Amino acid sequence: MAGAAGRLLHAATLLTAETRTRNPYAQALLTAALAHTYAVWNRLRDEDPYDLARRDLAGRFARGAWRHHGGQGGVLAVLTPQERLVVVLRLYEGVAEEQVAALLGLSEARVRAVCARSVATLRAAARGATGAAA
Amino acid sequence: MSRYEDKEAAVRRLLDTPHPPVPRDLALRAAERGARRLHHARRVRRVLWALGAVAVLAFVVWASMTRPWEVPPAETTPPLEGW
Numbered sequence: 001m002a003g004a005a006g007r008l009l010h011a012a013t014l015l016t017a018e019t020r021t022r023n024p025y026a027q028a029l030l031t032a033a034l035a036h037t038y039a040v041w042n043r044l045r046d047e048d049p050y051d052l053a054r055r056d057l058a059g060r061f062a063r064g065a066w067r068h069h070g071g072q073g074g075v076l077a078v079l080t081p082q083e084r085l086v087v088v089l090r091l092y093e094g095v096a097e098e099q100v101a102a103l104l105g106l107s108e109a110r111v112r113a114v115c116a117r118s119v120a121t122l123r124a125a126a127r128g129a130t131g132a133a134a
Numbered sequence: 135m136s137r138y139e140d141k142e143a144a145v146r147r148l149l150d151t152p153h154p155p156v157p158r159d160l161a162l163r164a165a166e167r168g169a170r171r172l173h174h175a176r177r178v179r180r181v182l183w184a185l186g187a188v189a190v191l192a193f194v195v196w197a198s199m200t201r202p203w204e205v206p207p208a209e210t211t212p213p214l215e216g217w
Contacts, residue, residue, distance in 0.1 A: 005156045005160065005161060006153040006154070006155075006156050007153060009153065009154050009156050009160075010151075010153040010154055013154050014149060020151070020152070020154040021154070023154055026154075027157060027160060030160065030164075031160055031163050031164045031167065032164075032167070034160075034161065034164030034165075034168070035163075035164045035165075035166075035167035035168040035171060036168070036171075037164075037168070038164060038165050038167075038168025038169065038172075039168040039169075039171040039172050039175070041168075075148055075149065075151070076149075087145065087149070088149070091142060091145055091146050091149060092146070092149045092150075116138070118145075119138075119141050119142055119145050120141075122145050122148065123141055123144065123145070126144075126148065
């Protein structure tokens with residue numbers, strides 16, 4: 001459970017584009033998602049609690065994303081909230097494309113396009129950072 | 135295709151930084167909040183059931199008093215003729 005909480009908090013921190021040491025929004029998101037999981041625990045039928053918490057977390061962030069627009073830091077700060085959602089679910093959590101599409105209410109082609117665009121943006125940002133450092 | 139997958143792998147490595155420390159009381163707070171939500175939902179359900187029971191009881195009392203299924207007595211009497 002502690003490992004799962006750490007992993008989910010990392011995902012939430014990536015979503016809100018906060019830093020590792022200062023992530024009040026991510027903590028609030030995770031607390032709400034875990035509370036939801038606790039409340040429906042007895043109604044679970046062959047469902048993975050981790051998957052449930054992750055879905056709730058993603059849905060919560062999607063509904064309140066406008067509040068976090070323009071993050072304070074973190075590696076995904078250059079992306080929009082929706083791009084962050086897709087990148088975290090697809091690449092960090094490894095959720096299947098069709099599940100991400102269903103969760104966010106997008107088509108699979110759109111998810112693929114957003115993912116490709118975000119990867120390109122992140123690569124360009126990383127290249128720019130190393131170029132500036134060198 | 136493989137070049138794109140290489141890029142994806144690079145982004146994955148970028149995301150795979152050490153996890154942030156989870157506050158000690160976060161799980162406790164979440165459990166408390168979940169329990170509060172459960173209690174609240176239970177209370178709401180109980181109130182709704184009580185309201186439904188009261189409605190059924192009121193209907194039964196009203197129906198047994200007014201007996202709407204009985205044909206009301208005729209209000210007009212046929213004219214008396216032939217006296």
